[in-house]
Amino acid sequence: MATISITRDNTGQLVGLGEKNAKAYAKCRQQIKDLEPGEVYCLSVWFSRNPKLHGLHMAMLAQVFDQQEQFDDFEQFRMWAQVGAGHCVFVPGPGGKMCAIPKSIAWAKLDDADFQAHHEAVKAFLRSLRATRFLWPDLDDVAAGEAMAAILDGFER
16 A cells, blocks of 8 residues: 655645655546546545644543552553453464454554544443443442543543
8 A cells, every 4th residue: 555645835735745755646646537437546544643632542541540449550551441442453362262462552553533533432441330340349330430430521522
């Protein structure tokens, strides 16, 4: 799959960024222009990540981590939240039993739309009984849910 970086030049025109991208962008534009009726041209689009949302997401996780009772390591907590939100793959473990491995949330792996969906899925997981019961095992379900709500409500957009 080709990646084409485009920018707006000082005349306001969209152009490829550098010679290689300029050629690729010109080829893409020509192929679209030459489409016959009924022909299909597919584009994959990458939406730049919003650094503010990334910061909000990490601050949210940090607040939950600081108030929970199960994890001593932030990275382990973060991976647990990712798996709970379904952002993982399942592979056979050493004994053949399936194990969840969290997928990367690196900037190059998730664009803005995918990261927004991930952020919402993590919030939904953290609000679940499964998560609150695990994070605060000595609290009843209502108190644990209220504790999580008190944290997460401050991170609603």
